[in-house]
Amino acid sequence: MxxxxxxxxxxxxxxxxxxxxxxxxxxxxxxxxxxxxxxxxxxQRMQSAESNRPVHDEHLFIITHQAYELWFKQIIFEVDSIRDLFNVYAVDESRTLEILKRLNRIAIILKLLVDHIPILETMTPLDFMDFRDYLSPASGFQSLQFRLMENKLGVKQENRVKYNQRYQDVFGGDSNAVDLIIKSETEPSLCDLVQKWLERTPGLEEDGFNFWQKFQKNVNDLLNEDENKAKALTDEFLRNYRLMDVNKRRDVYHTIFNQDAHEALVSRGERKFSYKAMQGAIMITLYRDEPRFSQPHQVLTCLMDIDSFMTKWRYSHVMMVQRMIGSQQLGTGGSSGYQYLRSTLSDRYKVFLDLFNLSTFLIPRQNIPPLTDEMIDQLYTHRKSS
Ligand code: HEM
Structure with missing residues (x-):
């Protein structure tokens, strides 16, 4: 062959x-x-060599960044294709496996990108100092593909740290770059499309299985039961502790059962998913053993993996930056360097934050609303839900 x-x-x-x-x-x-x-x-054009003072480690520095950019390109290619697969009124379930395969590929590439950092860290801060001045004002901050990748995944402008907000300043006269960035901000991101898909989760229909109503009832029953058990305790300290715990859990559940409370969290950037998408995600998580929910559940897991590796990369990069230039020097891109990068480690940059927090709302298996015959039929026969 x-x-x-x-x-x-x-x-x-x-x-x-x-x-x-x-x-x-x-x-x-x-x-x-x-x-x-x-x-x-x-x-690979080594600036140090061109200035007749070749620094051995600049070669590694260039190769590492180029390898990153190639992988960014592959990730963008995969994200775009997944967005296309999701960007239809009803996702053809036969494509879920393909979506899953590509999401998993992105996660594995990102894992590899985290592992690139120790290779670059074989360069010492003194070695880096030997050629750092040749770089200015070049900076990873100007990586167009990194920004496109973030935007296409779903990092929102309003959640970014202030310094990071003016692309026009960063990309200067490159109108093509600015156009691509604006396009990536206005097109539906992977996160937007995942939400639309979750909103269509079979079983959420109010005139059908109406999962949300059943779930809410079971949660309230569970909390009432725990409250009664707590009230019956003779030890005052333990009783108060348990009652406080039940009240706290009630407050937490209130944020998903009351749409206004949910929207308030969204407006503060503490929650990202729409009200209905949250319901779909919770339903898929609870019924993940059902055949039709098994792949969607894996999709949700992969999305968390992607967010996890992005966060791990940010963290490893920040550690490397502190090791190379300390915490007081400005970055070559003009930011406060380490301080700026450290501020990007917050949950505001986690696109699928709500998936991480789902565990807060899980209930014991025996309290999960049982599926009706109709619902079982729907889940086992792959009948189209919309
Ligand atoms: C010696 C190694 C490195 C140092 C000292 C370093 C330093 C920095 C600093 C100080 C910043 C903040 C922006 C500014 O320049 O003012 C930054 C941002 C950035 N760097 Fe690096 N960097 C290094 C390696 C890398 C590598 C290998 C990549 C891979 C592509 C990378 C990608 C980025 C990206 C994407 C940003 C923007 C992050 C954001 O705004 O959220 N850097 N870097």
Missing amino acids: SCPYSSASILTNGDNAQKGEVLGAETGMLYGDYLMLEKIINA
Whole structure:
């Protein structure tokens, strides 16, 4: 079997030009041509060398950033394709596996990106100092693909740390970059589309299974039962403690059962999902053992993995920055450096924050509303819900 980028065709032009030409003609293309290695391999311009003071570690610095940018490109490619799969009135369930596969791929790439950091950390702060001045004002802050990736996943402008808000300043005269950023902010993000999908979760229909009403009743029954048990305790300290706990849980549940309370959290950036999407996510989490909810549940898990790895990357990057330039120096991009980056570690940057917090609202298995025959029928026959 002939493959353009494997076995015999892995001959560089220099190895055996004649044989290479013959193989090239047979397979259509050589390894180096197919991958355009001429461009990639020759794209490392060391500023220190150009200034006649070559610094060994600048090579690693450039390669690491380029590797990142290539992976960012792949992630954007995957996110765009997943957004297309989600961006329909009713997601064809036969595509859920494909969505899942691609989301999982993104998570694994992001994990790899976190692991790039220790490689760069083999460079010492003194080594970095040897060439840092040549970089200014270049900064990862100007990575267009990083911003596009964040926006397409669903990081919202209003949740960003202030310094980060004026792309026009950051990308200067690059109108193409600004246009792409604006487009990525206005198009539905992955998070927006996931919410639309969750809102259509079968079983939420008020004139059907009406999961939300049943769930709310069972939660209230559970809380009332716990309250009665607490009231019956003879030990005053324990009784007060248990009653306080029940009241606290009531308050927490109030934020999902009362739409105004939910919206208030959304407006403060403490919750991101729509009221209905929250209901879908809770339902999928509770009934994840049902065949039709098993893949959607894995989708939710993958989305959390993606957020987790993004957060881990931010954290590892901040640690590296502190190690390289300390916490008082400005960044080459003009920010307060470490201080600015540390402020981006907050939950405001977690796109799927609500999925992490779902565990707050789970109830014991025996209190989950039992499925009706109709609902079982719907879940087992894959009948279209919309
Ligand atoms: C020696 C290694 C590094 C140092 C000292 C460093 C330093 C910094 C600093 C100080 C900032 C804040 C913006 C500014 O420049 O004022 C920043 C932002 C950033 N850097 Fe790095 N960086 C390093 C490596 C990397 C690598 C390998 C990447 C991979 C692409 C990267 C990507 C970014 C991104 C995307 C931002 C913007 C983050 C945000 O605004 O949320 N950096 N970096």
